[in-house]
Amino acid sequence: MTTKPEAPSLENLLHETRAFPPASAFAAQANAQASLYDEAAADRLGFWATQARELVSWHTPFTQTLDWSDAPVARWFADGTLNAAYNAVDRHVEAGRGDRVAIHFEGEPGDTRTVTYADLQRDVARAANALNALGVSKGDRVVIYLPMLVESVVAMLACARIGAAHSVVFGGFSADALRSRIADAEATLVITADGGYRRGAPSALKPAVDEALAGEGTDTVRHVLVVRRTGQETAWTPGRDIWWHDALESADTFHEPVWVDAEHPLFILYTSGTTGKPKGILHTTGGYLTQAAYTHRYVFDLKDDDVYWCTADIGWVTGHSYVVYGPLTNGATQVIYEGTPDTPHRGRWWELVEKYGVSILYTAPTAIRTCMKWGEDIPAAFDLSSLRLLGSVGEPINPEAWMWYRRVIGGDTAPIVDTWWQTETGAIMISPLPGVTATKPGSAQVPLPGIAADVVDDEAHPVPDGGGGYLVLTEPWPAMLRGIWGDRQRYEDTYWSRFRGIYFAGDGAKKDDDGDIWLLGRVDDVMNVSGHRLSTTEIESALVSHDIVAEAAVVGASDDMTGQAVVAFVILRGEHADRASTPEGAEAVQQELRNHVAKEIGPIAKPKRILVVPELPKTRSGKIMRRLLRDVAENRTVGDATTLADSSVMELISAGLSAGR
Numbered sequence: 001m002t003t004k005p006e007a008p009s010l011e012n013l014l015h016e017t018r019a020f021p022p023a024s025a026f027a028a029q030a031n032a033q034a035s036l037y038d039e040a041a042a043d044r045l046g047f048w049a050t051q052a053r054e055l056v057s058w059h060t061p062f063t064q065t066l067d068w069s070d071a072p073v074a075r076w077f078a079d080g081t082l083n084a085a086y087n088a089v090d091r092h093v094e095a096g097r098g099d100r101v102a103i104h105f106e107g108e109p110g111d112t113r114t115v116t117y118a119d120l121q122r123d124v125a126r127a128a129n130a131l132n133a134l135g136v137s138k139g140d141r142v143v144i145y146l147p148m149l150v151e152s153v154v155a156m157l158a159c160a161r162i163g164a165a166h167s168v169v170f171g172g173f174s175a176d177a178l179r180s181r182i183a184d185a186e187a188t189l190v191i192t193a194d195g196g197y198r199r200g201a202p203s204a205l206k207p208a209v210d211e212a213l214a215g216e217g218t219d220t221v222r223h224v225l226v227v228r229r230t231g232q233e234t235a236w237t238p239g240r241d242i243w244w245h246d247a248l249e250s251a252d253t254f255h256e257p258v259w260v261d262a263e264h265p266l267f268i269l270y271t272s273g274t275t276g277k278p279k280g281i282l283h284t285t286g287g288y289l290t291q292a293a294y295t296h297r298y299v300f301d302l303k304d305d306d307v308y309w310c311t312a313d314i315g316w317v318t319g320h321s322y323v324v325y326g327p328l329t330n331g332a333t334q335v336i337y338e339g340t341p342d343t344p345h346r347g348r349w350w351e352l353v354e355k356y357g358v359s360i361l362y363t364a365p366t367a368i369r370t371c372m373k374w375g376e377d378i379p380a381a382f383d384l385s386s387l388r389l390l391g392s393v394g395e396p397i398n399p400e401a402w403m404w405y406r407r408v409i410g411g412d413t414a415p416i417v418d419t420w421w422q423t424e425t426g427a428i429m430i431s432p433l434p435g436v437t438a439t440k441p442g443s444a445q446v447p448l449p450g451i452a453a454d455v456v457d458d459e460a461h462p463v464p465d466g467g468g469g470y471l472v473l474t475e476p477w478p479a480m481l482r483g484i485w486g487d488r489q490r491y492e493d494t495y496w497s498r499f500r501g502i503y504f505a506g507d508g509a510k511k512d513d514d515g516d517i518w519l520l521g522r523v524d525d526v527m528n529v530s531g532h533r534l535s536t537t538e539i540e541s542a543l544v545s546h547d548i549v550a551e552a553a554v555v556g557a558s559d560d561m562t563g564q565a566v567v568a569f570v571i572l573r574g575e576h577a578d579r580a581s582t583p584e585g586a587e588a589v590q591q592e593l594r595n596h597v598a599k600e601i602g603p604i605a606k607p608k609r610i611l612v613v614p615e616l617p618k619t620r621s622g623k624i625m626r627r628l629l630r631d632v633a634e635n636r637t638v639g640d641a642t643t644l645a646d647s648s649v650m651e652l653i654s655a656g657l658s659a660g661r
């Protein structure tokens with residue numbers, strides 16, 4: 001189902017006219033110059049070839065740039081060979097920078113580790129040898145289910161080093177979500193931990209792996225490597241389970257990287273689509289690495305003395321491109337923090353900025369809004385003067401949060417880069433260039449040099465400045481997905497069929513009078529909750545899989561804190577219908593169903609509200625009209641209901657809800 005971009009955000013954004021030209025001191029030292037746009041415009045493919053040669057080391061140099069003959073599957077730099085782990089680690093050591101700190105690790109309980117590039121090289125080589133010894137090799141798939149640890153980065157790079165594709169599954173996903181991802185990728189190895197620290201307590205991970213591997217379709221898995229993090233008691237399957245430290249201890253510190261073709265798979269990352277089944281987004285090596293390094297260098301203005309911190313978890317694409325591949329390929333020094341921002345106190349992030357002298361911070365609007373709610377006296381208690389550039393990603397940032405971020409965190413001087421991209425795009429696509437672009441609160445603004453994006457109407461015609469429509473990408477780009485794992489047809493249908501021959505991103509957008517792009521949120525059945533993508537259909541099927549539920553409809557309702565919140569409408573089966581007739585009964589049903597969704601998908605997918613209703617609004621063809629449910633969920637007057645098969649349904653729903661309150 002496709003709906004028009006939501007009206008309220010459009011209204012707010014149309015009134016936003018503030019702009020912040022770059023400070024001349026910043027512009028003078030910036031990596032990016034306006035000429036970058038001209039270079040890319042003069043020869044787009046030549047521009048990318050230059051980036052690939054300058055920012056990435058090739059074992060065999062490439063001679064071809066783009067091969068689009070099998071569109072929409074692109075091949076970039078296809079006759080070159082390279083290794084992503086070599087680029088991220090070894091070449092820095094070879095260049096005499098082995099003593100440079102790669103990672104300042106801070107555990108939630110306060111334990112720390114300083115990891116240099118030389119340390120990283122030893123660990124990655126050992127882990128690569130350990131993986132080989134377990135029979136994992138080029139072309140295999142490895143599922144990684146870990147908290148934010150140094151080992152998580154090492155595990156990803158070890159896979160890349162041997163030519164095995166990793167598939168990282170966010171630690172907040174349930175055993176069942178893990179199982180389906182293991183099965184879909186036919187993984188042969190799972191790397192996990194006994195647990196991680198979360199809100200001041202150890203939280204177990206390994207039991208979810210055990211449960212997943214007891215489930216269907218996971219017989220391909222031969223071994224489970226377990227990182228010891230919390231030391232908590234852990235069930236063990238002898239022969240299958242192996243401690244990470246045991247495997248690494250006996251492994252050699254020399255490992256020859258496996259040189260792979262530029263188009264060799266680097267990773268699969270599952271993300272929610274408009275159907276119940278998550279999509280395994282496939283990324284390959286050369287083009288992905290090129291664009292990750294390029295964007296990291298220019299969008300974040302990375303310099304040798306910067307301390308960079310991206311707060312994303314490696315379970316998301318932001319963690320892949322801007323914790324692992326972008327920063328490490330560029331030889332950056334970065335902070336990795338295991339825990340939540342409010343453990344043991346709400347100033348923890350700012351304490352870390354002060355402690356490590358963080359100069360570049362990349363985070364999500366939902367985190368910024370949470371800090372706004374906690375109050376500005378909390379960051380004010382720390383010295384944040386080291387911060388010189390701020391980034392935002394994951395969802396549209398509302399102008400007020402942007403202004404707060406700039407003023408309270410950025411000392412009114414740090415430029416903010418609002419970066420639009422997706423799991424599918426692999427790297428940043430639309431963003432201001434710091435030092436070049438006059439930034440506007442709430443807008444991602446301009447396609448990066450080398451990227452072609454536009455906003456089009458229903459017929460794929462570009463809208464004029466001031467107009468709104470759908471965001472599309474009109475030329476292939478190096479880090480673009482190469483498909484959906486095992487399903488070419490779904491790849492073509494999802495992204496390339498809405499507008500023939502151009503990539504449909506699924507986002508609504510508008511162009512302002514300067515032609516700058518403002519993102520307005522998803523136009524499909526994908527929700528964005530705290531910057532995490534969730535599918536309405538996936539949550540609906542989780543709800544319907546519970547015994548007491550007959551039917552369910554899920555909507556993303558606007559939420560001040562999380563951007564959107566999951567609100568579910570359920571019809572109970574006849575024999576259970578009475579259970580929700582009292583407030584206590586409704587509360588119990590709600591709790592039971594929320595827990596069920598957490599078990600089926602993961603705690604992040606738990607509906608914020610579940611409303612038990614007697615009917616759902618449907619069109620004559622049986623389609624649920626989510627627009628009307630969103631009106632209810634957002635406490636608005638219900639809109640036009642004339643296309644409903646039974647127009648009294650909305651009254652029934654409203655009457656039932658007010659009686660239940």
Ligand code: WTA
Nearest residue numbers: 393394395396418419420421422423519533
């Ligand atoms: C949304 C995260 C507005 C958008 C990198 C996109 C954004 C989806 C922005 C991808 C932004 C991401 N402004 N919206 N700066 N960044 N989005 O795959 O709806 O987890 O389609 O990738 O997040 O989410 P994903």
